[in-house]
Amino acid sequence: MTIPMVLAEPARHRGRMDPPDPLLPGRAQRLAGLFAGLLLFVLGAWMIRGFLPALGWAVILAVATWPLYCRARAARPAASRLVLPLLATVGMALVFLLPLGAAALELGEEARQALHWAQEAHLQGAPVPGWVAGLPLLGPQASAWWAQTLAAPQLGAGFLHRLSEGELIGLGRSFGGAVAHRAVLFGFTLLALFFLFRDGEALAAQVLRVAERLFGPGMERVGRQAIASVRGTVSGLVLVGLGEGVLLGIAYAVARVPHPLMFGALTAVAAMVPFAAPLVFGAAALLLVAEGSPGAAVGVLAFGTVVLFVADHAVRPALIGGATRLPFLWVLLGILGGVEAFGLLGLFVGPAVMAVLVLLWRDAAGG
Template identity: 30%
Template sequence: MPTATSRYEKTASLFALGLLLFGCYQVLKPFVVDMLWAAILSFVTWPMYHKLRDYKLTATQAATCMVLPIGLFMLTPFVAAASAIPDDVNRLLQWLSGQPHAWPPAPAWLRELPLVGDGASETWQSFAEDSNRVLDLARKYTLPASSWALEQGIRLAGELVHMGFSLLALFFFYRDGEQAAQHFVNLMQRLAGENTQRILAIVRSSLRAVVYGILGTALAQALASILGFIIAGVPYAFALGFAAFFLMIIPAAGTLVWLPISAWLLMEGEAGWALFLAAWFLLLVGTIDNWLRPLLISREVELPFVLILFGILGGLLAFGFIGVFIGPTLLATCYALMSDWLMRKEHEVLTNPNANGQDTD
């Protein structure tokens, strides 16, 4: 009888514990993604926080010194983009509904080119008919597109609120992170044993590969794009830079940003600025990832591009904007852990052929 009572008490305790954990999850569910993003960011930037602590700053002071610049760096471009979307939509509506936009005539030097001058001039003039059809189509769908853009602006504002919660959680992760990290390491040691340090090293490398190498490079290219748009006088600089951030993750996808804008500048008779913008992207923005990415990440982690792409798109659909960071990070970490596990298994088979249970006699 005491055994049965003890079994019932244990079952009731487990049920109560599960119910308590479920209740905690329901309370924290709206902030799980925010806390996950804060944990990822604090993990990859922990060395900088540790250096601040070396200067005899308290945990609160060091956490504040970390969160303030990170918050300004992350929020400023997106706040500017969110606030600029309504004005950009109104300006686009005025531009499309305004006076006719004629394609400029072919320049004299183009007609004077030997052998190809006449054909090039005819091709140039054919663009006028195509551009008029494109503008007519754009005017037809202007209202639905503007409504969609405004909805995206409202959605972006909601994402900024979540980003604010992430920064708040980031502050506490910095301030109390050392104790929490020690608890996490103890938990990992109980689960993974002697493999704990290797697993943590893999997680750290994959996180830095995504956050620094992939997304950090795309952010640098987006900021350079915004600068180029501002110099050329393009009206939707911050909104276009926001779109460039996502496109720059995909090789050569940045062409979808600068090429239509260069064509628009040509239509407005600004051939010089159109050539400047094309050169800016081809010679500067398009080459940033060639030298910046190797500086930001270690060559120890080679991540398949398709994994990063699916992580970004899937994270965006599942978690919103913050999923752009979380999605590829999770996939990259799982990929690195699986690769390490498979390599260790192959190494064990090569070094100990009898481990698979086969008789080699």
């Protein structure tokens, strides 16, 4: 036997070796593998816990806009797997960045005017405005504080000095840090959204296959229920909230509320959270009362109450509950509980969880 054959013999022998005997029996070995996989999953989730909200927002946006994306893909079948997802992601970015940019410009102008007013008040004093005395319940106390603090020249120097140097610097640092953090999360959301648009169908098939292997058949119905709930919640909260903001923005302009566009935008955002919109149009009504327009204030309150009643008792239940046959009580509990547990993301996660739970309950109850 030659030397190469002698050297090759152990390799062939090793190729025919039987696998080692398992240390655990078959069932215990499968449980150990499942436990190890679960442990690795928890470890991975803990490592990226700071980016989980961004991933959640990307999933919500992809689920909500997927029908529109499929229509665009059907209309442009020749588009590559890179161009169409990129255009869709850029479009979603503009949907958020354009309103935020307009709001930032408005806030910048308001801040400039506020600083100019503070300088004038420091040099010449700021007489008590008429609307301060007209504030309900707080008018006399507010007028007295204003007269003692800001009315005469140099009288409010200490107050304005502390406000401009101490609190504003700290507030600016906190605000800048928060903006930078959220900008990073927003960029990561867009990155994840691009990959979801590009590979969404393959990823959904993999998730469904793994879920059915872990929990058995029927997971497709659960997934469809959750998806329908997310889309219904987006329509019921976001679209209805925007509609309320537009209607009440027109009412603010008619009633001559200062900065009606800003109040309309605040109303649209607040209307996405149940029972939050009255805080905005109530503040607008108080501002009208302070300016000596109680009739317009009553009109804003009445119109806002009617719009809110119709939206919360007719439109939203039809959009959210109608998509999943979910009673509005459970929709409301899902929204409020989701916001408490997950913040703003819970607006969409909460109703989806409730929709799945109600579906499982109906299956267990046999109807």
